[in-house]
Amino acid sequence: MRSSCVLLAALLALAAYYVYIPLPSTVSDPWKLMLLDSTFRGAQQVSRLIHSLGLSHHLIALNFMITSFGKKSAQSSPKVKVTDTDFDGIEVRVFEGSPKADEPLRRSVIFIHGGGWALASAKISYYDDLCTTMAEELNAVIVSVEYRLVPQVYYPEPIHDIIRATKYFLQPEILDKYKVDPRRVGISGDSAGGNLAAVLGQQFTYVASLKNKLKLQALIYPFLQGLDFNTPSYQQNVNTPILPRHVMVKYWLDYLNGSYDFVEAMIVNNHTSLDVEGAAALRARLDWTSLLPSSIKKNYKPVMQTVGDARIVREIPQLLDVTASPLLAEQEVLQALPKTYILTCELDVLRDDGILYAKRLESAGVNVTLDHFEDGFHGCIIFTSWPTNFSVGIRTRNSYIKWLDQNL
Numbered sequence: 001m002r003s004s005c006v007l008l009a010a011l012l013a014l015a016a017y018y019v020y021i022p023l024p025s026t027v028s029d030p031w032k033l034m035l036l037d038s039t040f041r042g043a044q045q046v047s048r049l050i051h052s053l054g055l056s057h058h059l060i061a062l063n064f065m066i067t068s069f070g071k072k073s074a075q076s077s078p079k080v081k082v083t084d085t086d087f088d089g090i091e092v093r094v095f096e097g098s099p100k101a102d103e104p105l106r107r108s109v110i111f112i113h114g115g116g117w118a119l120a121s122a123k124i125s126y127y128d129d130l131c132t133t134m135a136e137e138l139n140a141v142i143v144s145v146e147y148r149l150v151p152q153v154y155y156p157e158p159i160h161d162i163i164r165a166t167k168y169f170l171q172p173e174i175l176d177k178y179k180v181d182p183r184r185v186g187i188s189g190d191s192a193g194g195n196l197a198a199v200l201g202q203q204f205t206y207v208a209s210l211k212n213k214l215k216l217q218a219l220i221y222p223f224l225q226g227l228d229f230n231t232p233s234y235q236q237n238v239n240t241p242i243l244p245r246h247v248m249v250k251y252w253l254d255y256l257n258g259s260y261d262f263v264e265a266m267i268v269n270n271h272t273s274l275d276v277e278g279a280a281a282l283r284a285r286l287d288w289t290s291l292l293p294s295s296i297k298k299n300y301k302p303v304m305q306t307v308g309d310a311r312i313v314r315e316i317p318q319l320l321d322v323t324a325s326p327l328l329a330e331q332e333v334l335q336a337l338p339k340t341y342i343l344t345c346e347l348d349v350l351r352d353d354g355i356l357y358a359k360r361l362e363s364a365g366v367n368v369t370l371d372h373f374e375d376g377f378h379g380c381i382i383f384t385s386w387p388t389n390f391s392v393g394i395r396t397r398n399s400y401i402k403w404l405d406q407n408l
């Protein structure tokens, strides 16, 4: 009896040790975030074990766990019709809100879900719920793209999938079929999906027939650059759930089909040191020491190595490509972008990617709304339902949908 009590106490202490992480007092629902984070960490550890046993790629195992808990069939409600179909070979889930009485044509958002280019799905309840709410509240047609994920494909294939589905949808006869107003179509995505949405927006500016087809872009804590992993927000949130810096660097390397051997070097910006040809010049486009206000910079110091590791860019040259790091775009490209919404969270390594893009877009003359949440953490917008309902999840979702309602 006594020994089982000791064992129980030890197990509880171990569990508490595993679950507990120091969090800033400002974060929304801290205990819930610790539980969410430890569940996610546990799933990541199990998937790495499966990987090391040679049973399956760790990302496939992890995504299997995520999708088998949360997959939802295409269920229509009286207010939203939900259909799974494909657009030019790319799977999509379409959510159709009912048209407003006085407007026969509906607004539309092409939505790209997040998940590090490797995880999640348009069909899991988190994203299904978000898109259903958008369709209902905006009386809109939401196209959630089921692009192919790492490691089935790597960069740039997910971009091709998104572009293909979007081009198909924008054809007059398809918009007509869905009763969508061609002048009121926007693009949006969160996290890695925000990266893909930003890239799509830029790519469309190069093509005369697609330029100006999108009324707006709405980017939710997007990943926009992989050249500097020491922006103030990366430094401030090195270990902040649910996206610590080393996890972000690994998703990025996976997306580019690069080796994890480079993680430690990239964390100190050895991949974009002054001796790496081409890299230093590009880093000038995301020089946060001049672009960010001092309230954000605080006392953080830039990390710019004189001598680094030129091997990384040699092996992964796409690292410096604007279609991987859209924050690198030239001014002329930014000028051609539509009205933009960027949502950022204080407790997120990607906060400054979003703020920097907002600053660059503003200087290019684009109308930008930067919507910042002091108690927000990476991923919060999808966490709105019990047991993973966060106050900041509901507030970010409402604020995002409100902006879309006023601007689309």
Ligand SMILES: *[C@@H]1O[C@H](CO)[C@@H](O)[C@H](O)[C@H]1NC(C)=O
Pocket (backbone or CB within 6 Å): 154, 257
């Ligand atoms: C990904 O990288 C591995 C190892 O370097 C290589 O063998 C493979 O061909 C690459 N796959 C693609 C699709 O580039």
Ligand SMILES: *[C@@H]1O[C@H](CO)[C@@H](O)[C@H](O)[C@H]1NC(C)=O
Pocket (backbone or CB within 6 Å): 264, 265, 268, 270, 307, 308, 309
């Ligand atoms: C960064 O590069 C320098 C110079 O090559 C090297 O001495 C250092 O060990 C590297 N740091 C990491 C973490 O790889």
Ligand SMILES: *[C@@H]1O[C@H](CO)[C@@H](O)[C@H](O)[C@H]1NC(C)=O
Pocket (backbone or CB within 6 Å): 367, 368, 406, 407
């Ligand atoms: C930006 O858009 C808002 C509406 O969302 C509008 O009120 C504002 O005047 C616009 N600003 C500029 C500079 O065009």
Ligand SMILES: *[C@@H]1O[C@H](CO)[C@@H](O)[C@H](O)[C@H]1NC(C)=O
Pocket (backbone or CB within 6 Å): 029, 386, 389, 390, 391
């Ligand atoms: C989460 O949902 C539960 C049950 O509906 C509710 O009691 C709680 O207040 C909610 N929490 C937040 C932060 O919304």
